[in-house]
Every structure is written in structure tokens, then in C-alpha cells.
Amino acid sequence: MLDASKVKIAEDFSKMISNKKIGVFLFLSIALSIFCGECIAAGSEKSGVMETVLKWFPLIFTGFLLNLLVSVASMTIGTIAGVFLGITQMSQIWAFKKIARLLTQFFRNSPWLVLVFYTILVIPFEIKLFHYVVPFPSWIKATIGLSLPVMANMSEIVRGGVQSVPIGQWESAESLAFSRFKTMWLIIIPQCFKRMIPPWMNLYAILTTASPLISLVGINDALTLTRAALEAEGGRIDLLLPMYASLLIMFFIYCYPIAVWTVRLEKRYAEKI
Amino acid sequence: MEAVWDWFLWLYKEYGINLSVFYDSFDRKLFFRGFLNTIWISAVCVICSIILGIIGAWVQGSKSRAIRQSVYWYIQFFRNTPPLIQLYFFYFALSNLLPKIPNADGVLAPPLSNFAWAVISFSFFAAAFNVEIFRAGIEAVPFSTIEAAESLGYSRLRSYLNIILPLAFRISLPALNNNLVNLMKTTTLAYGIAVPELMYVSAQIWSDQANVREMMNLLLILYIGLVAVLIYGMDKLEIKLRIPGYNIGA
Numbered sequence: 001m002l003d004a005s006k007v008k009i010a011e012d013f014s015k016m017i018s019n020k021k022i023g024v025f026l027f028l029s030i031a032l033s034i035f036c037g038e039c040i041a042a043g044s045e046k047s048g049v050m051e052t053v054l055k056w057f058p059l060i061f062t063g064f065l066l067n068l069l070v071s072v073a074s075m076t077i078g079t080i081a082g083v084f085l086g087i088t089q090m091s092q093i094w095a096f097k098k099i100a101r102l103l104t105q106f107f108r109n110s111p112w113l114v115l116v117f118y119t120i121l122v123i124p125f126e127i128k129l130f131h132y133v134v135p136f137p138s139w140i141k142a143t144i145g146l147s148l149p150v151m152a153n154m155s156e157i158v159r160g161g162v163q164s165v166p167i168g169q170w171e172s173a174e175s176l177a178f179s180r181f182k183t184m185w186l187i188i189i190p191q192c193f194k195r196m197i198p199p200w201m202n203l204y205a206i207l208t209t210a211s212p213l214i215s216l217v218g219i220n221d222a223l224t225l226t227r228a229a230l231e232a233e234g235g236r237i238d239l240l241l242p243m244y245a246s247l248l249i250m251f252f253i254y255c256y257p258i259a260v261w262t263v264r265l266e267k268r269y270a271e272k273i
Numbered sequence: 274m275e276a277v278w279d280w281f282l283w284l285y286k287e288y289g290i291n292l293s294v295f296y297d298s299f300d301r302k303l304f305f306r307g308f309l310n311t312i313w314i315s316a317v318c319v320i321c322s323i324i325l326g327i328i329g330a331w332v333q334g335s336k337s338r339a340i341r342q343s344v345y346w347y348i349q350f351f352r353n354t355p356p357l358i359q360l361y362f363f364y365f366a367l368s369n370l371l372p373k374i375p376n377a378d379g380v381l382a383p384p385l386s387n388f389a390w391a392v393i394s395f396s397f398f399a400a401a402f403n404v405e406i407f408r409a410g411i412e413a414v415p416f417s418t419i420e421a422a423e424s425l426g427y428s429r430l431r432s433y434l435n436i437i438l439p440l441a442f443r444i445s446l447p448a449l450n451n452n453l454v455n456l457m458k459t460t461t462l463a464y465g466i467a468v469p470e471l472m473y474v475s476a477q478i479w480s481d482q483a484n485v486r487e488m489m490n491l492l493l494i495l496y497i498g499l500v501a502v503l504i505y506g507m508d509k510l511e512i513k514l515r516i517p518g519y520n521i522g523a
Binding site for chain 1: 361
């Protein structure tokens, strides 16, 4: 269904892509990497640096796709769990509220690497249910590990969003005899949905930049494959800068448009108040 | 003190909970050194990133468009790339570009240790967020105050240091608190370049003793404790810095 707001968002996105800043930075990044490569290759007699980087690029890109898969999967799990945890944080049953608050504060203040290690080392590599064997490859365990802090941050976003709805809405709902559940689902949540989108996108950007953590637990993501490629090339020092720089540029090209879009959405939603 | 360590040994023998960092003196010293290293690296990174953030926020108000654009690209670069890959870039790629000097053993080695590169990388990473936070604080200072400073003959630098920055700092304290907590959690990434901080020594200990679960739980409790201490300190700072009649979000 194509309505006015969705068309506007699409227009926004296409305007952003043709934005001068993005054009400038794409040009600069490509120019910089070519320049670096030529400078370093000019003095060396081994195979050119740019050729080597381009030779390894397809493999490293598949690792990058695994990074993206992990980030999207753990964002999904974390968002769903976080919304429920956030709503529980505002429950009227004291025990639920306290437990939800405790879980949120616990997972918010733990280092993400420690949580990833925790899930990798503590979750078994397969679970036997009757005669079904459910395998748990490492990347799924890492996804669960990364979704825990996402869940806690999402719960805080939800709590902040719900608390930003004017108290008049709650009072009107009460005067119209809405039950607590109906008030939440029919009145409050639809209103704060838009306000929660920029922090949610910000959280996704943070998660994507945290996804290379999974390389420290031995999963073959972009960073592990880059290091393996450097080893395969015999540890050449002149390759270090271009390979790591190309990895940084890959992540930058993915995350920068999201950041620009987030700022634009924030500005647009801020006007409507 | 021996009684305390013996109790942990009893705990291991009786219930199988292996907290070797308490009863074994080697593990104990290693773990304690890692704990101190974590506190040290966090403290240095916090201070450096605040200083860099203050400098960056001032540079952002510069008249030259080129300088403002460079600060913008610096912030976007450090915010949109993974901190772990930034750390590896600094430690492996940039470190090899520096000239090698003889170290204490007379071997030619890069001049900065892995600890120094971790501090540099994390400071720049956190400073990128701090520049944004201080900029938001600076924009919240009433323009009439800045005009008054200008009319009294304050130069741009003097008015920034004496008038704008104290007010902006107080306004941005909650967001800064959040960012410093994130910085403290990010210091665990130094595990990747073998800095002997808490995460790394715990990994060494659980490889030796096969007590992963206990060490993980202990790590979580310790990190949350450190974060709690930081938050408590920042809250106390916020109360101490309060200006009467200027309470933000009181």
C-alpha cells in the first residue's frame, strides 16, 4: 500500500543518495584507496597492492555479508524481545517491573564482548529434543549474544518513548474506560512508534559496528577473513594499510547512509510536534 | 586474608565452583593486575576523550569551512566504522608506518606499545561522540550570554573557555555519562591486541583452569560494578557542579 508518508520516505532516501556529500565521500574514498595503492605499489616489485586487494575482495565481501546477516538477525531478535521487556518495565505488577528493570540494567551495563563470549561458551553446540537434534553453529550463538544488549537498549528506547507521550493521553483513555492493555496497544504505542525510530536506527548502526566482535570468538566474518588473507599473502607489510582501510571503507559505505537517514528522520519527526 | 582464600578453596572442593582467582596466588595476582589495567586504561581514555571532545567542539565553531568539514568527516568516520577494526587499523597498519626505534632490549620495535595504541584508538573513537555531545551542549547555551561575552570584549577562545564551556559541560553531563559508560565497555576490545586487561587475563585463566562459567559470571559482576562506580562518580560530579538557578532536568 503506497501512501503519502511512505512515498515521502522513498523520496527522502533517493534525495539522500544523490546528495552532494555522499558523492563527495564516495569519490574521495575511491580516490584515496587508488592513491594509496599506487603510491605503495610504485616502489615495490611484488604484485601490485591494488590487484591484491581486489583479488581478495570477493572473499572478504562474503564475510562482510555474514556480518550484516548477524546484525540484522540479532537486531530482529533484540527488537522483539526489547519491546516486550520495555512494556514489562512499566507493568503495574511490582515483581514484573522490578525483574524487567533488573534485566535491562544488567544487560545495558555489560560489555558486549563479555556477553558474546558468555553465549558462545555456555550455549551447547547442539540441543537434543527427543530425537531431534538442533544444531547451534557459532554464528547463531554469537547472534543471540549480540541480541542481549540490543534487547536491553531497545527496552530503554521503548520506556523513553512511552514516557514521552503526554500524560493527557493516559488520562483521556482512563476517562473513556480503556483497560490498561487496550490503552497501551491502541493509544500509546502507535503514538510513540514514530519517535522511537531514530534511536532504533541509531541502535542498529551501533550494532553493525559492534558485529566484528564475533571475529574474536572465531567466526569467519570480514575481519577474520581479512587477517587470513594477510597471512596468505605472507604477512607483507605494504598490504596492511590497504586491506584494513578497504575493510573500514566497506563498513563506512554501509553505515554512513544509515546515519544520514537517521538525522534526516529525526529532523522531520521533530517538526511535527 | 588466608582464611578468605581458604574459604574459596573449600567452595571449590565442596561445591565444584572453581574461583581460582581467589585461592591460587598466581591467578590472583594476574587477575588483580588485569583489574588495575582495566581501571587505568578506562581512566586514561576518559580523560583523553573529554579533552579531545572539548578541542573538537571548539574547532567545530571555526570560521573556516574546510576545518568544519574535516571535523565533520572525522566524526562520521569514527562513528560509522567498527571500533575493533579501527583498533586493528591503528595497531597493525599505522604502527608499521612509524619508524622503528630500539626498545629496552635493543631490538628495533615500533615506538608505541599496544597499550598506547589501544588508548589512542579508543580516545579518538569516544571523542567523536563527545564532540557531538558538547556541540549539543554549546548550542543550548543562550545566545544572549554569548552576545554579552562578545560585548564585554572576550575573544572567541576566552569566551569559549570561561563562559560557554562551563555552561555547556553542565548541560551535556547526562549524555556524557552515557558515552563514558560505553567507553568503559569498549575497553574490553583491547583483548584483540593482547593488552593485559580484565577480559584478556580472564581468558588466560579460564584456558588454564577450565572454569569458564565462574570466570564469565565474575567478569560480568566486576564490569557492572565498575560501571556502577563510574555512574555514581558522575552523579556526584553533577550534583557538585550544579549552579543555583540553572538546574537542567532537575
